[in-house]
Structures are given as C-alpha cells and as structure tokens.
Amino acid sequence: MGVAVVTGAAGGIGSATVRRLHEDGMTVIALDLNGEAAAELSPHSYALDVSNAEQVELVMASILASWPRVDVLVNNAGITGSAAATTVHETPVEEFDRVMAVNVRGPFLCTRALIPSMLEAGRGHIITIASIAGLVAFPGRCAYTTSKGAALQFARSVAIDYGGRGIRSNAVCPGMVETPMTQWRLDQPELRAQIEAQIPMGRVAQPDEIADAVSVLASGRLAYANGSPLIIDGGWSSR
Numbered sequence: 001m002g003v004a005v006v007t008g009a010a011g012g013i014g015s016a017t018v019r020r021l022h023e024d025g026m027t028v029i030a031l032d033l034n035g036e037a038a039a040e041l042s043p044h045s046y047a048l049d050v051s052n053a054e055q056v057e058l059v060m061a062s063i064l065a066s067w068p069r070v071d072v073l074v075n076n077a078g079i080t081g082s083a084a085a086t087t088v089h090e091t092p093v094e095e096f097d098r099v100m101a102v103n104v105r106g107p108f109l110c111t112r113a114l115i116p117s118m119l120e121a122g123r124g125h126i127i128t129i130a131s132i133a134g135l136v137a138f139p140g141r142c143a144y145t146t147s148k149g150a151a152l153q154f155a156r157s158v159a160i161d162y163g164g165r166g167i168r169s170n171a172v173c174p175g176m177v178e179t180p181m182t183q184w185r186l187d188q189p190e191l192r193a194q195i196e197a198q199i200p201m202g203r204v205a206q207p208d209e210i211a212d213a214v215s216v217l218a219s220g221r222l223a224y225a226n227g228s229p230l231i232i233d234g235g236w237s238s239r
C-alpha cells in the first residue's frame with residue numbers, strides 16, 4: 001500500500017513496474033516524456049522530462065498537493081544514446097550531455113523535489129534503476145556506462161544522507177532486459193545469440209523480472225537494505 005511515483009513509466013521496465021505496483025495495491029503516479037502513453041497506464045499521470053528542473057518542480061509540487069505523502073520514488077527514466085557503439089573520442093559532446101542529463105540529473109532532480117516531504121513524513125524509499133553498466137564497463141558505451149556508475153553513486157549518496165531519518169535509497173542493476181531500449185539488438189538473431197552466450201542463465205530478462213525487484217524493495221521487505229545495488233542480471237556480471 002502507499003503512493004509510488006514512477007518515471008519513464010511508459011517504457012518496458014517502467015510499464016511493468018507501474019502494473020506490478022498497482023497489483024501490490026499501491027497508488028501509482030506515472031510520469032513520462034510521452035504523457036499520452038503514461039496516461040494509458042495509470043489514472044494518475046503527467047508528461048515530464050526528468051532532466052528539466054522547472055518541469056520537475058512543477059509536476060512534483062502538483063503531485064504533493066494531491067498526495068502529500070509519497071512513499072516510493074522509482075527513478076527509472078533512462079536513455080542509452082545513439083545505437084552505434086562509440087568509443088570515448090567518437091562520442092559527440094551533445095550525446096554525452098543528454099545521456100547524463102536524463103540518467104543522472106533526472107534522478108537528482110526528482111529525488112531532490114520529493115525528499116523534503118519524505119523528511120516531514122519521516123519515511124520514504126528512493127529506488128533508482130541503474131544497470132550492471134554502472135558496475136562494469138561495456139565497450140563503446142562510454143556515456144551510458146559513465147551515467148549508470150553515477151546513478152549508482154547517487155543512490156548511495158541519498159542512502160547515507162538520509163538513512164538516519166527514515167528514508168532509504170537503493171538501486172536495481174539489471175543486466176539485459178527485453179524492452180524497446182534493447183529490442184533493435186535482440187531482434188538480430190546473431191547479436192541476440194552473442195549476448196545470451198555471455199549470460200550464465202542463457203537468456204535476457206523480461207521487464208516483469210525487474211519489476212519484481214522493485215516490488216520487493218517498495219514493499220518494505222528487505223528493510224535493512226540501504227545503498228544496495230540489487231543485481232538482477234542472470235549472473236552476467238559475475239563472470
């Protein structure tokens with residue numbers, strides 16, 4: 001039970017998470033750049049670019065006017081940058097900036113806007129969807145890898161800043177998940193086989209399997225977890 005705000009709600013992992021938290025009995029507020037798609041998922045939705053400070057302030061203020069106590073924020077919105085693999089010197093500056101803005105500035109802005117109300121309530125849980133790309137580097141993905149390392153460190157910063165005041169912060173680190181973000185790769189049989197060959201469980205994850213992890217964290221079980229990277233990758237990063 002309680003109120004959850006999910007960013008990037010219209011995507012693969014986001015929509016699975018919205019559905020799962022609804023099933024868990026939570027009131028879910030769905031936020032996405034694509035407001036129309038978010039509106040199809042929940043009666044409570046907003047169009048929002050998480051990297052836009054003004055928009056984040058306005059939307060979060062509007063949410064808090066209706067639901068003064070948000071229990072859970074899921075920082076899920078994210079982008080990878082261009083499909084083509086680019087090494088550091090080939091990565092366009094604008095692409096690096098955009099990936100960092102959505103994947104790092106976004107969680108910072110959304111969390112920053114909701115923390116005061118959580119402090120007032122004396123409770124709250126920030127769940128940030130990072131990636132195993134925040135734990136190990138992947139070739140040709142410098143902007144994404146850097147951003148997910150930063151997102152994970154952001155989750156840890158929140159954990160130590162507020163752990164003594166009833167607010168916990170954890171990260172979920174998925175491996176490869178079949179979503180619109182990755183579909184173009186997984187639709188190429190050779191590329192899919194290459195990826196699956198690296199995963200000890202021999203398959204990629206489905207979005208529901210990541211939503212399960214968010215659901216467990218949001219439920220308040222795992223009550224001593226704070227600053228934890230919950231790795232859900234079929235063993236990929238253990239190789």
Ligand SMILES: NC(=O)c1ccc[n+]([C@@H]2O[C@H](COP(=O)([O-])OP(=O)(O)OC[C@H]3O[C@@H](n4cnc5c(N)ncnc54)[C@H](O)[C@@H]3O)[C@@H](O)[C@H]2O)c1
Pocket residue numbers: 007008009010011012013014031032033034048049050051076077078079102129130131132173174175176177178179180181182
């Ligand atoms: N799919 C994977 O393999 C995988 C693996 C590890 C981590 N992740 C992370 O999981 C999260 C969700 O990824 P996904 O695979 O569901 O991607 P997706 O592309 O299916 O969904 C992403 C959603 O975020 C929204 N979005 C993009 N920019 C936004 C912005 N500026 N403001 C608000 N919303 C915005 C998009 O409209 C989309 O609905 C991301 O943070 C991603 O980095 C994904």
